[in-house]
Amino acid sequence: MRDVAALAGVSVKTVSRVVNMEPHTRPEVVRRVRAAIAELEWVPNAAARTLRTGRTGLLGVGVAELRRPYLATLVEAIVAEADRRRIEVAVEPTHGDARRVRDLFDSCGPVFDAVVHIGGLPPGVDLGGALEDRPVVVVQGGTELAGVDRVDDDVVEAVVLVARHLAVMGRMRPVLLGPDRARRSDDDPDRPSRAMRGALASAGIDADAVLAVAVGRPADRGAGAAAAAAVLDAMHDVDALLCVNDEVALGALHVLAARGLDVPGRVAVIGYDNLDDGRFSAPALTTVDPGPQRLARVALELLADRLAGTAPPHPRVVTSPVDLVRRESTLGEVLL
């Protein structure tokens, strides 16, 4: 590959990009690299491209359901990334059912070359052999998952960004609708996670006074509306709702509008996921962008290395950065 790079006058990385048909390479550079490859009669290392040429050429994607808009967005990003690598994708809705998830992992080998699982694993699912026998990557499965390659959004950074934004804007009495994303299994379910409590305290908010209210399942707009209504009935001085996802936040906005309560004048609302829906709600929704395209790209890179045998023998963990998207539901009317 070095010889190809030298002849084409580009970096080895650029040759790799062209060979792997990655985007963002200028057409004339692609032409130059292809010409060099042809002239040198260079053949890419087959092992490094196993994912495209494997037995079935099929990637299984396990996802709880496609009707949750964020999950659909993430699946679409994975499909786009797989398309770019000429891999076909079969999507299996699991509804968080242990049997379905086990079936999916057991299909890894006979049916699928590899599996991407989105979200946490239901209890009773064994990942034994996930590294060697069956390449599996878990995306946004929670930071406590062990023994498997995984990529997560930076949930700790997310709670820091949210807590600081609240404090800066003078919101001192927030309530959580659903758990915050940094919650761990040994955290108190009625309280913010330890990470969130630390972030709130650092920002100057009395973390001990902040409650986490349960949201029904699925955590959709309807569940968000019901939870928000209960909070507004019981806690009259709440000045911010921190929601487990954008759907719950959009349900909360619906209830606030129905009750004639000004957002953010009376109550600020923050979601998570950066759904397209939240850009066009009234008011537009402040949210955390977990970067689904970046998560998808990392997941496929982890799998490609695992299949090519170039990955280390231990599980790899990638934490992907997040971004706070500030909009009207916390800022008020913005002139941008």
Next chain:
Amino acid sequence: MRRPTLADVGAAAGVSAKTVSNVLLGRLGASEATRAAVLAAIEQLGYRVNMAGRGLVSGRTGRVAVVVPNLYQPYFAELAERLIHALEERGCTTMLRVAHDREAELAAVLGPTTATVDGVIVSPHFLSGDSLAERTPPRPVVQLGSAPTPLRDCVVMGERAGSEAMTRHLLESGRRRIALVWNNAPGTAPQGDRFEGYLAALAAYGVPRDDALFVSGSDWDRRASGYEAMVGLLRQKVAFDAALCVNDAIAVGALRALHSFGRRVPTDVAVTGFDDTDESEFTSPPLSSVSPEQPVMVEAAVRMLLERIYGYAGPVREVRTNAHLVLRASSLPA
């Protein structure tokens, strides 16, 4: 526990194993009541078709490709999930293809990217009937939605009837200047069943067509397109008292643009969508929409595909499904 067999399902449903097989394979002949009894018995016993056994006999893979133009539109995400489940009930696995352009859609239907499947269910956006005229797909293809073609089995959504009923609803509630926020490419005229339904309702009420009321965004189905199209309409200073939007995503963008420009919905402008997605109940105000009855469409598409896969070679069929109005606050009378 022993894995339930075809015979167990038959015994539970009170029919022969052969009849169970006929229902599973989507063969013609079983009555609706028998079909329901068999499907209930399958559900109850947790019966799963042994695909390996089936493949050994037939050379089939038991895999069906589902092709949608995107998943970011809730309509297509819902549709894909319903199709995957309906196919799973018949023991088929699904390969989901997201075809972002005409070439990808054509490749999925013609085979290069779906070579390992027994059949294809395509919910097309880019394909028109004639783009397949010269080449015959190498495997059964059923089309779900969009304009029907005599080239393949089609499920035709109640687009014209739904659009006409919604336009009539706006006219009945006193609206006369009904803008179209549409999905035609900029510089082209609106067309298709939904547009025809709109025109038919106007004609029935003696309201003249006014092309100054037709706008579209730069993309066909994004919320941002509805927003920019509505901004364009507002800047033209054309009077209008309603906006019939081609789908819910476009309507959500249009609602937000009206809000930003200080127009009240529904007092100043009534707004309606199409698809009745999960989102429509929670917009501000909640959005009136047309429900295309997805479960019925999905059932018909899966049935026709499996019949083709298992040997039905009769003439091309067309199943027309209904649509009904779901009225909410966005189109209340002014």
